[in-house]
Amino acid sequence: MTIAFWAALIMMALGTWLMRALPLWWVQRRRARPDTSMATTPYGLIVAGPLLIAGLLGVSLVPSEPEPITWLATLVGALATILCWRLTHRTGLPILAGVAMFGVITWLAELH
Numbered sequence: 088m089t090i091a092f093w094a095a096l097i098m099m100a101l102g103t104w105l106m107r108a109l110p111l112w113w114v115q116r117r118r119a120r121p122d123t124s125m126a127t128t129p130y131g132l133i134v135a136g137p138l139l140i141a142g143l144l145g146v147s148l149v150p151s152e153p154e155p156i157t158w159l160a161t162l163v164g165a166l167a168t169i170l171c172w173r174l175t176h177r178t179g180l181p182i183l184a185g186v187a188m189f190g191v192i193t194w195l196a197e198l199h
Contacts, residue, residue, distance in 0.1 A: 110135070156196040164189035 150157035168185030
């Protein structure tokens with residue numbers, strides 16, 4: 088593996104860690120100050136999670152190769168995810184179902 092690969096891997100790991108550590112560190116420092124009231128969580132931290140999830144959803148719903156079969160696979164995968172969630176009300180199994188359906192559709196398309 089090349090140096091560029093390892094550098095990219097380290098940068099991604101550091102970025103992922105910083106996205107989680109910096110807000111935690113900021114809140115801990117703010118709560119430690121006696122002159123600051125931290126009765127409630129700052130609004131920016133409250134909306135950050137849902138905004139990140141919405142951003143990931145938006146990116147996931149647009150295929151990297153915009154062809155009819157990838158749009159179909161994305162649609163079937165999203166519908167499988169929603170249906171499985173409606174039936175189970177869990178998070179892991181619906182994601183697995185959506186990814187599996189996306190994989191099955193793309194695999195069947197490659198066979199033809």
